[in-house]
Amino acid sequence: MTPLDMEETGAPICQCAPAAPGPRARPAGRAPLGLERVRIRPESLLGRWQERNASKTIPHCIGQLEASGVMNNFRRVIGESGAPYRGFVFADSDLYKVIEAVAWEIARSGTHRFDSWLDDAVALIARVQEPTGYLHTWIQGVAPSRRFAELDRNHEMYVLGHLIQAAVALDRAAGREDLLQVAIRFAALVDRRFGPGREEGIPGHPEVETALIELYRHTGQARWLRLAEHLVNQRGRDILPGEGFGRRYYQDHRPVRDAVDPTGHAVRQLYLNAGVTDLYLETGEELLHEVMREQWDRAHERKMYLSGAFGSRHRDESFGNDYELPADRAYAETCATIADLQWTWRMLLAGEDRRYADVMERELFNALAAAVDEGGTRFFYSNPMQRRPDRFSEENAPAERQPWYACACCPPNIARTIAQAGAYVASVLEVADGPVLELHQLVACDIGLPDALGGGTLAVRTDYPADGEISLHVNGPALPLGSAVRVRIPAWAEGVTLRAADRQRSVTDAERARGYVVIPADDVDGAFLQLPLRARWTAANHRVDAVRGAVALERGPILYCLEQADLPEGVAVDDVYLPEPPTAIELPPAAAAPAPSLRIGVKVRETENPLYRPATWGARVAASRRVEVDLVPFSTWGNRGPGAMRVWIPTA
């Protein structure tokens, strides 16, 4: 008997906070706050990104939906366009992700600028849906005989997942149910056909699982949770054909409760894990949490790039083996980082681990930020950590950010993620003494406190990550006695001090180890944290062959890189090395966004060596000269045109 069998009442198990991308967690007593309660300040780094997302990225995506043929793919099914079908079989999901982005943007800013586009898009989708509920423009318009016939590749359930997410977002953000009714009709068709006791079938590309659980949270209808659990339970039972890249590719090689290794196509694994963790959050089935914890550790301690990216191989867009993290050959798909953000946020809600919020910060400011140009309308699909001078795009990875892709999963995924970034900032934890507001991301924001926390506003003010000073203020009613605010202390932060109730103290080793400092209710107003933002050199585990003998520069959560554009004429990026120990790192006086560039002294090899030569021991580099060079945030690389780049700088 599964936990679900005990709850077949049809009644809602929990009512999720409106506009929250994550669930209200039962097992851990931790709940998300919801988008409408967290207002990121527009002058902050994340806030500026949200503004650019609203003014540039979302309108660009809407334009590209027309230009790439996605809108016509819908229109042609009902005779409103004579254009041929364009794009991959899952191109409908591009539209759904853009609708979701628009929905979260409405929730964030209250904008009405997309209303008429939304009206048209939702009406078009509704017209295309068949009376049965079926809705997939490639099957309907190109290959009707293959309906539900190739679940491994035609991605009907994947597309349904994105439809559900868009529909739930739109209802939460704008209170419009029209798309939700469309989504429910399609979901009901899938449930009737592939639900418990019906035909065997699971999606080749997981995504619908987490979406169905959100639909369950939103509607309170247990059938969606049961369908999600059924799809999870069937995995690893040889249901998919296993052709091509094999069963590992789509995580059908092993039952979910036995799959502790992150395997195969990285985005599929990570979306699946978001759904599996959601399942734990709603059912409390401990085995799922155990497996997810083990897999989270393996993914993040053996298979994560320093930028917070995942996926070492282009060929099957897959995780590599443990410690296989080549900088130049990284696939590092933008969507994998987004999927990991979703999964890790759910892991954070499910249990306490200081690493969860640290990883999310690493992902947001590095891998994900690098995927968009400074104008907000060009994107990387693949985010390598090194670009060689002679590279050409043999591996699905253009040298420059592109306005769109034939497989355009990433750009609208960025748009929906940034629009809802506020939801990842804080949560509320219920403990015996009273509720605790947890501040996971150190971002300037105003947080509308729930009644249990007094109902006032917590104002967080900081220039972080450019600067490490953070102040807290409570406006309106004071926090009730017994409640508290917990603020994350990142793993890299040394010498952090807290001034509260006019007392200044160092953050203790125990607090650093736990990863959070607790400020009691009375001390929150006027509390002031200082995180020294020292630049630091980071090395990788000795098993990461790809970056042996090299180090990377970080400052706070910001990862740096060396670009050809910052080197003198005639000096190649790949001939630069770092003297050992390295010279001091200078902070230039003018601090640019998103973080200051950092000046370091490096050496440049001046001899040409053969490909292979006798090894020498303890010898100095024969001929070199010293140059000063500015390293720039990895997230800004390539903004000055294509060129060689490297994150990992060799040592002598």
Added chain:
Amino acid sequence: MTPLDMEETGAPICQCAPAAPGPRARPAGRAPLGLERVRIRPESLLGRWQERNASKTIPHCIGQLEASGVMNNFRRVIGESGAPYRGFVFADSDLYKVIEAVAWEIARSGTHRFDSWLDDAVALIARVQEPTGYLHTWIQGVAPSRRFAELDRNHEMYVLGHLIQAAVALDRAAGREDLLQVAIRFAALVDRRFGPGREEGIPGHPEVETALIELYRHTGQARWLRLAEHLVNQRGRDILPGEGFGRRYYQDHRPVRDAVDPTGHAVRQLYLNAGVTDLYLETGEELLHEVMREQWDRAHERKMYLSGAFGSRHRDESFGNDYELPADRAYAETCATIADLQWTWRMLLAGEDRRYADVMERELFNALAAAVDEGGTRFFYSNPMQRRPDRFSEENAPAERQPWYACACCPPNIARTIAQAGAYVASVLEVADGPVLELHQLVACDIGLPDALGGGTLAVRTDYPADGEISLHVNGPALPLGSAVRVRIPAWAEGVTLRAADRQRSVTDAERARGYVVIPADDVDGAFLQLPLRARWTAANHRVDAVRGAVALERGPILYCLEQADLPEGVAVDDVYLPEPPTAIELPPAAAAPAPSLRIGVKVRETENPLYRPATWGARVAASRRVEVDLVPFSTWGNRGPGAMRVWIPTA
């Protein structure tokens, strides 16, 4: 006007030595000796491999031609089998390569054991050929409407190339012309359709170019040389569709005379280069030689694995960028090493460079030798330089050698190459003073000297590469005055001494730099060379990020590796490092084939580190212990079952 236009006489330009895989070179005055003149001694390393090739590999291949369906693919076209077509569209070439292997084996050993199989196979091929000359069992039996319609992918000309090579070999080795007539009929059809002034068309997979030039050498008919040149000239003119991996993939991105970078699918590029170099050898067009020299340098000084393998990427089986040589992710296809052997042999015939024969030796004893198991019936398609403990075959590369492959290009390619290995041992150079016999490979053999060199036999005796002593003896007539023997001195060889005419001397720096020591006619008999075979550690260029901070062990031409099987319980290959400077290398008393294992002292890390951590400078490894371990020749890795392996050992 091309050089060819000046020679449109229809008369043979040169008469190639029978059974020589390479041509008689005109521009350089260097000619191959031909298989029947070089008898590798059966007790030598190469000789034992040839014996195993004859007794195990070739019979295994013949069996696999039945088991894999290749023979039935022929039979079904003429109603002699009801089996469905099996394999890739170019599977006919498997049969042709096996016939070629059998032919060279007949030339080498005079065997008759394959005669009846040959009779049946050749008769079957002849029956399947259409009256037009057309012969391609996939088109004929599966997709007749696509005849010559998709030159980029159906590989009709590639298959023709292998048919020609098999037919020429069979005529040279066994004096049978039946297959040659079949090949000529198909070649004539291609010439009529795609020859000069006819329809545009080039093969997506080069190979036919070098084959056509061999056909020209064998028959003396200039039309084959003209057709080969025409196919070369058309490349880089957007004739192929450029779909999928793009024009670079099949070297149609740039005219051959302008293509100095090795690019795209490695086997295609390297076969093409063999053909282009053949074209230079026959036409003397200097520009071709210049381009080939530049491309050879770039291939071998920027893109070659230390084993002599090529191809850094699985996805499109391609060269990577310069210095992109990941050990674990190496594609390193066996056929790419074979194609490079063919090209480099032709470069050696075309011009003097000490590196050519060095590279061929590196390839034969390492990348190619590793592709076959000790039993001669299991093969690697991909030859990485590192195997991680948790690897699984996501990248076309099984963990163990396989008896055959769905794409079975490699096994029969090995068989034909080893059967003709004698042809790569020596050549004759015409210089003003008289002919010079050049001994490129230091292998125990008997060389039948041409009349210009006295007509006797040069007996080379050595246990090389296990041992560095080489003696020369002339049996029969003495070498004529003015003639000489040149013996290659490998680049790694230091302290080489020559005893000749009872005088012992060191090989001079000038001789080492030239790569050959010259022994005048009178001194050849009884000459004795000693090459000290010291084990040595090799490092890579600093731009090879993948192996920074690591070294590889070599002794003579033999590359070594560390296998899990040789480590104590509980010690992982990837936790081993080398103290700096390393301890002395011990040669165990019992020297095994193909070379002794070498015992070294290494250290083992005993702490578990996080994936990323603050860099430390000049710190010692926190906890380690010392173990002794035997490194084994890379060519033997995996013979004791699958397991972790690495060629490049990290230093402290």
